[in-house]
Amino acid sequence: MEENNSSQQEGAAIKVIQDINSGACDPLLLDKATRQQCIEVLIAEGYSHPQLAQLLKRSEKTISRDTQEIRRKNALTPSMEFAQETIGELVLRARQHASSLVRLARSKDSSTSEKAQSEFLAWRVFRDLVDKLQTLGFLPLKPQEVTGDIYHHVLEKDDDSLEGVKKMISEVELVAKETGTFNQDLSDEISQLNAQIEKAEVTLKVKNLSKKQQSKQMNQEVKNGQ
Secondary structure, three states, rough: OOOHHHHHHHHHHHHHHHHHHHHHOOOHHHOHHHHHHHHHHHOOOOOOOOHHHHHHHHHHHHHHHHHHHHHHOOOOOOHHHHHHHHHHHHHHHHHHHHHHHHHHHHHOOHHHHHHHHHHHHHHHHHHHHHHHHOOOOOOOOOOOOOOOHHHHHOOOOHHHHHOOOHHHHHHHHHHHHHOOOOHHHHHHHHHHHHHHHHHHHHHHHHHHHHHHHHHHHHHHHHHHHO
């Protein structure tokens, strides 16, 4: 929903910019929100502050204040959920690009050089993906490193966190197998992580059971007091 709203706003801003360029719209009549939406689009197209000021008939100080507000509005707060979603999208897009390149390499219409180039680029996409996952801590830089470190603070939180960790471990294993980097050391690490998750799941169940029991006891005590 949020992405659709963003696309609609961008489309509306592009229409306003077109109207300004054609003379159908006076930029001085734009409200602040619309002006800032136009600035976001124009900055993405490479416009400088002086160019923005001239097009929108505003001072460079006003443009500067607008860009600062835009940066604050688009600021992100680091979180494990955001990291997981971003890495998931990164892996998904890498697979899509690699698959497209492999299809091109297998195409009967492709020349020998195009097929060779496509195969090379498909491999490079996966190689760069592994490098990025290693940099972010989702894959080990060395066999001795513990890939579970990134999950440490979520292991004993709740069922959703544990399920998220399971999916991430499966993703690591799948990517490693697809890129030919899966080895015995990584297999052992994954086994250790799965064992930690099982232990965390048992701990979580015990905690939940204890809370239920305590709640029952409290309710019973209230009834007895009545």
